[in-house]
Amino acid sequence: MTAMNVEPLPIALDAMGGDSGASPNVEGAVAAARVGVRVLLVGDPVRLHAELGKHAAADLPLEVVPAVDVIGMDEHASDVRSRTEASINVATRLVKDGKACAVVSMGHSGATMASALLTLGRLKGVDRPAILAHVPTQKGFAALLDVGANADVKPQYLAQWARLASVYLGVVEGRDKPSVGLLSIGEEPHKGSQLVLEAHALLKEASGLNFYGNVEGKDILKGTTDIVVTDGFTGNVVLKLAEGEAKVIFGWVRDALTSSATAKIGALLVRRGLRSVADKLDPSTYGAQPLLGVRGLAFIGHGSADAKAVKNALLRAARARDADLLGRLSDALG
Amino acid sequence: MTAMNVEPLPIALDAMGGDSGASPNVEGAVAAARVGVRVLLVGDPVRLHAELGKHAAADLPLEVVPAVDVIGMDEHASDVRSRTEASINVATRLVKDGKACAVVSMGHSGATMASALLTLGRLKGVDRPAILAHVPTQKGFAALLDVGANADVKPQYLAQWARLASVYLGVVEGRDKPSVGLLSIGEEPHKGSQLVLEAHALLKEASGLNFYGNVEGKDILKGTTDIVVTDGFTGNVVLKLAEGEAKVIFGWVRDALTSSATAKIGALLVRRGLRSVADKLDPSTYGAQPLLGVRGLAFIGHGSADAKAVKNALLRAARARDADLLGRLSDALG
Structure with missing residues (x-):
């Protein structure tokens, strides 16, 4: 849409959002701006300028857009309807x-999703937008969706999400003809819930999709397929279990490494190696998760996001913009 | 039912079942018999006597019950209907x-479930039997059900399973008033699928249950509740993901420990500690998973079960028998 000689549009950051408020948002935006990404920081101007003052940010492509209200992490997603001056609404x-x-x-997350959906609307051909999560695997990462936007779904949603995710991975992550797995309880096409049986039939018939067939829970981290589609209930449980399990196992490993004097010495020697495993499992690597299917680019991150996650989310959003993700999604679904 | 002075009934082991056939079954049965558990080994007599010949088993309380057929791991569960002389059917x-x-x-697993259900029938008050899995947690283990018997469920099934699991944990595992969590995508009662919302209401009203409320994917390994109830689709995905993720993370840790000469020396020093973590995650500790809700005691294990898993399954079955699990389940549901 944008002519090549026009400066690309900036990215709107809900700079008040998250468990820690403005601080990691501003720090992440400064880091992204340093590599050339223009960012609009949406939120309380006094607070945001105070945060900006902590960084040498005067010459960076950053601008503050005032928003007097913010929807807290414990408030209701439905508040986005009435609180029109909340930072997330101003940003969308x-x-x-x-x-x-x-x-x-x-x-x-719910408020961001609701605000994006209400303000931007849906892409043609999409019944329900979905959140796509990046899950670390033996082969890099897999795209899992939906991870929470839709607890009750219909088979055609899964087929639409497979298409959205295929375009996303191709355009933003450079994966050519990404493979699509349908999460089920057995590899055989006749195994699964009624929803999965019907979705399997739709996916098998869909043109232009690289459909692999059913995958099981154990396949997700193996990286059997590039994409794993499932309903938002199962996807959310899977994502929270996967993140939670990594933490629990690492806690056990940490305890084991301090369980004796001998182990403590060994721990010093293996520290670097284990650090690399922890990095692989760190959600901040991926920054934020795209909400696919709305008429606009929207990325939703962890409330616990640090500055690195904010920076990576902004870089990913810039990449999606530069690759015209939205236009490519419209073409694929329309 | 059994008078105190009568010898308790033996346990029927489908001695041909599993990826490795008779060998681990016989070895596990010998180990269980050595601590006083009587076992009927069901299967090909020639094969079973040959395996028994490898152990000093002559004086042990083991008996071979002939079965000429066996349902292979790749065959259809529905075969149990026609193949009446298959080892699993003879055993049930x-x-x-x-x-x-x-x-x-x-x-x-499917054949075992089908055979138990067809031959033994359901307990009164149970619409559908469920498989209960033991999942390692920070506090020991949690009981997760259903993990695969029922992909499409109704809210009342979840309420019945909560009751079955509560009795099982109390009677067989000695946990008093075990807490019950309902797997969802948020702790708040208003979050979740339609199924979960309705099940939540039923569980909240149920008398005699220690209902905690909703739990999320991350709570499972934390051990937030003793029991986690969910539909058989989500439960099966969760179980396979949890086991698969542990393997993937351990693979990464193993690679990290051999990534440099320094790390290799450190690995020798931390080996014992890491071994204890791997043991915690080893499914063979729990042996097999009870199929709850059929009119009889049935335990279903991993196809990859080793002799230790077979032994532990037989010991758990004996404990369930001695504690009159079946009578207690009938009382609770009837």
Whole structure:
């Protein structure tokens, strides 16, 4: 859409969102701006300028857009309807009004999703938008969706999400003809819930998709397929289990490494190696998760996101903009 | 039922079941018999006597019950209907005919389930039997059900399973008033699928249950509740993901420990500690998973079960028999 000689649109960051508020958002935005990404920081101007003052940010492509309200992590997602001046609503409106190309928020996931959906609407051919998560695997990462936007789904949603994710991985992550697995309880096409049986039939018939067939829970981290589609209930349980299990196992490993004087000495020697495993499992590597299917680019991060996650989310959003992800999604679904 | 001075009934082991056939089954049965558990080894007599010949088993309380057929791991569960002389069918008939108190199989899970259900029937008050898995947690283990018997469920099934699991944990594992969590995508009662919302209401009203409320994927390994109830689709995905992730993370840790000369020396010093973590995650500790809700005791194990798993499954079955699990389940549901 944008002519090549026009400066690309900035990214709107809900700079008040997340467990730690403005601090990691501003620090991450400064880091992204240093590598050339323009960012609109949406939120309380006093607070945001105070945070900016901590960094040498005067010459960076950063701008503060005032928003007087913020939807807290413990409030209701439905509040986005009435609280029009909340930072997330101001940010999504910047996208709708053509002043920003994407919205990024580490705040209330439900509120971000609701605000994006209400303000931007759906892409043609999409019944329900879905959140795509990047899950670390033996082969890099897999794209898992939906991870929470839709607890009750219909078979055609899964087929639409497979298409959205295929375009996303191709355009933003450079994976050519990504393979699509349908999460089930057996590899055989006749195994699964009624939903999965019907979705399997739709996916098998879909043109232009690289459908692998059913995959099981154990396949996700093996990286059997590039994409794993499932309903938002199962996907959310899977994502939280996968992250939770990594933490629990690492806690056990840490305890084991301090369980004796001998182990403590050994721990010093294996520290670097184990650090690399922990890095692989660190969600901040991927920054934020795209909400696919809305008429605009939207990325939703962890409430616990640090500055690195915010920076990576902004870089990913810029990559999606530069690759015209939205146009490519429209073409694929329309 | 059994008078105190009568010898307790033996346990019927589908001795041909599992990826490795008779060998680990016989070895595990010999180990269980050495600590006083009577076992009926069901299967090909020639094969079983040959395996028994490898052990000093002559004086042990083991008996071979001939079965000429076996349902292979790749065959259809529905074969149990026609292949009446398959080892699993002979084993479940021993329970029905009062010649054994429980059936244990490391063979085809679906076939074992179908055979138990067809031969033994359901307990009064149970719509659908469920498989309960033991999942390692920070506090020991949690009981997760259903893990695969029922992909499509109704809210009342979840309430019945919560009751079955509560009795099982109390009677067989000695946990008093075990807490019950309902797997969902948020702790708040209003979050979740339609199924979960309705099940939540039923569980909240149920008398005699220690209902905690909703739990999330991350809570399972934390051990937030003793029991986690969910549909058989989500439960099966969760179980396979949890086991698969542990393997993947351990693979990464192993690679990290051999990534440099320094790390290799450190690995020798931390080996004992890491071994203890691997043991915690080893499914063979729990042996096999009870199929709850059928009119008889049935335990279903991993196809990859080793002799230790077979032994532990037989010991758990004996404990269930001695504690009159079946009578206690009937009382709780009837």
